Amino acid sequence: xxxxxxxxxxxxxxxxxxxxxxxxxxxxxxxxxxxxxxxxxxxxxxxxxxxxxxxxxxxxxxxxxxxxxxxxxxxxxxxxxxxxxxxxxxxxxxxxxx
Numbered sequence: 001x002x003x004x005x006x007x008x009x010x011x012x013x014x015x016x017x018x019x020x021x022x023x024x025x026x027x028x029x030x031x032x033x034x035x036x037x038x039x040x041x042x043x044x045x046x047x048x049x050x051x052x053x054x055x056x057x058x059x060x061x062x063x064x065x066x067x068x069x070x071x072x073x074x075x076x077x078x079x080x081x082x083x084x085x086x087x088x089x090x091x092x093x094x095x096x097x098x
Contacts, residue, residue: 019076020077020079021075022053022077022086024073025074025090026072026073027069027073028069028075028088028090029057029061029069030057030061031069033069038095039093039094041071041092041093042064042067042094043063043064043067045091046060046061046063046089047060047088048060048062048087049078050085050088053075053088056075056085056087056088057070057073057088060073060089060090060092061092063092064092066094066096067094068094068095069093070088070091070093071091073088073089073090074088074089074090075087076089
């Protein structure tokens with residue numbers, strides 16, 4: 001009986017918290033970015049989540065003031081029992097504040 005409970009618990013935990021990597025990008029943004037400007041790394045390894053990919057990218061970029069785009073970005077989809085959400089990880093770059 002204990003083995004059946006353990007197996008059920010393992011299956012439920014995998015179904016409850018599993019994720020899938022969708023893509024890895026060198027540079028990703030939802031805005032028009034001027035790459036000729038003096039862009040610098042504002043923060044390393046930021047994370048943003050949203051119900052679609054553009055929300056996740058925007059939330060990651062907007063988590064830092066003056067954030068414009070993500071470099072070395074990874075987009076994943078995190079599954080929950082009945083729904084999921086997109087998560088964007090990456091280094092935030094933007095124009096240096098004055």
